[in-house]
Amino acid sequence: MDLNLIQAFVDIVEAGNLSEAGRRRGVTRSQVSRQLRELEHQAGAQLLRRTTRRLELTEPGRSLYQHGLRILQEVASAQAEIDSLGKTLRGHVRISVPTGLGDTFLAPLLLEFADRHPGITLRVFFANRVVDLIAAEIDVALKVTSQPPLDHVARDICAIDWQLCAAPAYLARSGPLLAPADLARCQFLCPPYPARRFILTLDRGDQRDEVELSPHLQSEHFPFLMRAVREGHGVGLLPVYAGWEDVREGRLVPVLKEWKPEGLGNRLFIITTPNLHPSMATRALIEFLRQRIPALDVFSGNAAALDPP
Template sequence: MDLDLVHLLVEIVDSGSLSRAASRRGVTRSQISKSLAKLESQAGAQLLRRSTRHLELTGQGALLYEHGVRILRELEAAKASIDDLAGSVRGHIRVSVPWGLGDVFLGQVLLGFLARHPRVTIDVSFSNRVQDLIAAEIDVALRITSTPPMDSIARDLGPVEWRLYASPNYLASIESIPHPSDLANCALLSIPTPSRRCVLRLQRGSEEVRIELAPRLQSQHFMFLVRAAVQGMGIGAFASYMAEGEVAAGRLVRVLPDWTLDGFGGNLYAIRTANQRLPRATQALIDHLSEHIRGRDLDKL
């Protein structure tokens, strides 16, 4: 069976349509259809059910797709091993970064890595979940968490500080906030919670205050919340690196600057699977992250 045709099947399924697979390969949809028909002839079975709206794998197609993904990953690992023996850093890395951190990370640290290693290619996806890295086909996931998955290997890249921010215009429109209890009547911008209630825990020395609020606006995309805060929609609970640029520009200010916000995250980790051989390029990326992030204030990324 032609391995390139198996690779094509994987691309069709992953892209979700013949047209998108054709676009990726720089060929026509008709050429993709002919190649798929050739693979089905070699397999002796229909692999995809096609309609005008979607594609669906048959039982035989699902089996071949699963084996194809596994074979392609093994070939990629073999190529990485050969590159390791040659002492060069090359290969393809699939990286997952959180919304918010991705905007900062992509602009500086990740692009710096690509400039240093021109023979490396990177595919970046955005997610705040700590997902199954193997199932998601992720080589390295950057996550802010207090508890990395037990079945993974995690490199600690440093602590992340969380703070409260608002625009000067919003603060001018409400009563002053000298104490966390004064947040009760404020509009909160936060990540979604199952109960649609958000609990803030703030500390100042030995004093701790817990306050529960119903957010005015919720989103998984932190930079959207930062923009909402800049436009005066309310007070946002953000990792400091997300907002410090707006603070420097005068568009946001710290709220309750003498208090620390607890319970929103932890440290930034570079997480990878524990049961797979580590390609040289992936190791180089993790080392680059550690070199440029660990021990530095994440506000200054």
């Protein structure tokens, strides 16, 4: 069978219809249709059943699709191996990064990687809620979570610590915050939680406390959340990496410093779909990030960088 036709067939299945497959391949719908007919002729079987609303795989089509994916992955891996022998990595990687972490720390690393490997093209998505990597067409996802998905490959990169902080002007208005219970009288700013009210858990050594709070403002976009905290809208629950520079420069003040709050995730993971033969480009990017991210000051335990002058 023609490998180009197998690639066209895989594109049709993943696109869901001939028109979208043509758009992705940069050809017309009629060209895609002809490629499908030719492949069915070579296979000697109907591969797709056309209904008024969508395309459905026949049993032979399902088998060819599964084998075709593996064939194409093997070919891509072989090409990447050949390229690596010539010291030139080639390929395309689609990566998703969290918004706040991506804007502040990961964007410079990705640009550095792109400079190092001009033969690798990147498509970068800034998103916090990528769940299905296959449906989202993502090769690599960085995600802050305490429970990585069990049906994916999760590589533990580093710990993510959280802190409570506020603008000096807000603390001057609200009065001193000496104990976790004092948070109940504050305007609380945090990432989205499922319920209107939630329980914030804080630890201090072997001591544990819980405070029921009703958030005044919630957002998963950390640059916006940081701006709200800096402008004095309340006490923010933020990852340390998001606010460390503001704390160091005195624009924000840590609140209840001896207490460690629990956030929405305590580890950073690199997540991929199970794949025995990832491309050399994907492997290179993963290894680069595994080495560089933990070396950043904000993740390396450099506590001095987090203290105000």
